[in-house]
Amino acid sequence: MHRAGADTSNMQLSDFLCDFCLREWDGLFPMVEGHEGSLICGTCLAAAYQGVHQVGRTEGAGQYTCTMCLETREEPCWAHDGRGEIRVCGRCIRQAATRLERDEDWDWVKPDIG
Numbered sequence: 723m724h725r726a727g728a729d730t731s732n733m734q735l736s737d738f739l740c741d742f743c744l745r746e747w748d749g750l751f752p753m754v755e756g757h758e759g760s761l762i763c764g765t766c767l768a769a770a771y772q773g774v775h776q777v778g779r780t781e782g783a784g785q786y787t788c789t790m791c792l793e794t795r796e797e798p799c800w801a802h803d804g805r806g807e808i809r810v811c812g813r814c815i816r817q818a819a820t821r822l823e824r825d826e827d828w829d830w831v832k833p834d835i836g
Contacts, residue, residue: 724759741789742766742802742810752828754818756790762810762818764830770800770815772833790814 723744724730728737738747740763747753752764762770788795788811799809810818822830 723761740766741808742770742805744805752822752825752830754822756814756818757792760789760792762790764822764828766802767815767818767822768830768833769802770810771819773800774798774812774815776833788814790818 723739723741724733724737728734735749736746738753738761739745740747740753741760742762743766745751745763745765747761747763752767753761754764754767755761785794785796786799786809787793788799789808790810791814793811795811795813797812799811800815801807801809819832822828823832
């Protein structure tokens with residue numbers, strides 16, 4: 723997500739926010755981009771991975787639109803506490819975790835799901 727009112731011709735690191743926790747990016751922690759500028763930070767991605775793939779946590783029931791892929795889904799999803807309308811589907815969680823784990827710039831590993 724981009725900070726509201728950001729100058730799109732002169733974007734700063736702090737203009738990029740995690741869609742889930744709203745943390746400003748400072749370039750010191752990993753961030754994965756989805757469609758149309760959606761972003762999830764490594765901390766939220768780890769929580770989502772554990773929540774959906776370890777304990778089977780699902781936010782709400784029925785159809786929702788995934789913030790990362792923009793597709794209408796019904797599979798298990800994750801949302802940051804307090805931002806339940808912003809959800810990431812299990813498929814995007816797996817893809818983002820695999821991508822981030824392979825990125826040599828970050829020392830990020832998928833959480834152990836036992």
